[in-house]
Amino acid sequence: MIVSIFEVAGPIMVGPSSSHTAGAARLSRLAALFLDQPFTHVSFGLHGSFARTYAGHGTDLALVAGVLGIRQEDEDMKRAFQIAQERGITYDFYPTDLGDAHENSVAISFTLQDGSVTRIVGSSVGGGRVLITNVDGIETEVTLDFPTLLVIYEDRPGMLSRICAELAYANINIGVLKCGRKTKGGIACSVIETDSAIPKDIQTALTRLLGVKSALILNPSEA
């Protein structure tokens, strides 16, 4: 294991807990990046230690702050409930059991403007680091420690090679690639971590590909 000195000196964050406050805010902010339209309501299913100790660590404020786009180091986090009200966004919390998920896990269900619901599950795994494990029923592993491309597409031959070709044209090297799907021939999801930042025009190029439902670029600078 190699640990950078900035994993020791940091993160810069709003207290009191890197996993229960900073990680929670970052997790829900990243979850909101997956949405393709505004949301009106958000529901947080709290699992494990998140369910037991959320109030004392401000986990509830942090989660609401995150979906509003408030960063983990922004002291506006304290005012998250008020800001949500100002923006006309409602929220609720309920305890849930996500099975053998990490102790600090949450299932975030966004009710979107068109009435549909997007559900994202993730964990705050310590020191402010996060892991998104499920996007709308598709198992995945997004950490956002590296530039990441998330593509949702029809599960059929040749799709992955066409997606990767777009990265090859831009001279971007793939570090890690994970693909999964709900059902054979159904909807597939690939998470691609790269060695360098991914330009936004790749997103446009990918969504033009036949069979690609959506493409999302997440660079750590935004994370």
Added chain:
Amino acid sequence: MYSHFKSMLEVCQQHDWPLWKAICAEETELTGKSEENTFERMELRYQIMRRSAEIALENPLPGHTGAPTLITGSAHAHNSYAASGCTLCGPILNKVMARALSCSEANASMGRVCAMPTAGSCGIVPAVMVTLEEELQLPRRKVLEALIIASGVGSVITQNATVSGAEGGCQAECGAAAAMAAAAAVYLKGGTPDQSLSAASHALINVMGLVCDPIAGLVQVPCAQRNASQAINALVSADLALAGMPVLIPHDEVLEAMYRTGKSLPSTLRETALGGIAGTRTGQEIARRVHDS
């Protein structure tokens, strides 16, 4: 980053480098970024540390609900006491304590801090660094070099042991911060790389076995006073090393001992709020009150 203290020291000896240079070289190798970039990133963190070390000295910070936390006002009270001219440890050590309390208070109030190495222990390194910068009238560059040393020491601790109270008790969390601050303090006072690491070892030895027992599971009591006392442990350990007190046990073995000690602590004494001061009748009653409100 170096996996052991021994290899860190060997590189210093080989190139006749100060400790920060050896750590910085590894960091630039790891990230591919320049040395200047490392200093810039550290400067940004130090600004946050400075702010948190001062913010509660004059104004008590309430919790996020507006009600006082269990430690609201402690930094202000200690700061006034430090300035009173009538203390046992003197104005400088008491200022260190007040600054450590300020960071803890900021953290408990959902204020901005820099984890160093964690949020719970975020007062120790800043209290020592800010006070030494002021007292020894040091240039900022020198303080940043010391912070690189502190972080390099923290990296070795993270790789071989843990800095999490839930895993290794307070000796791991605030203990790691004390070891980091001790190594940095030695450098600021002109000590050698070996003395820096000896100070880190003294700090870990001085706190070995300390349990993590937060009342009501909150990062407040006894975390705040442990930030204050471990900041002082860092300075005591730095002085022990500078005076030439031998450690006898190699630094990497001290670290190993800390890790094994942490692992052998029962779970009641590792951040579960069931043992130690949290497990007392009154501790449990405070917990009930906090959770009911």
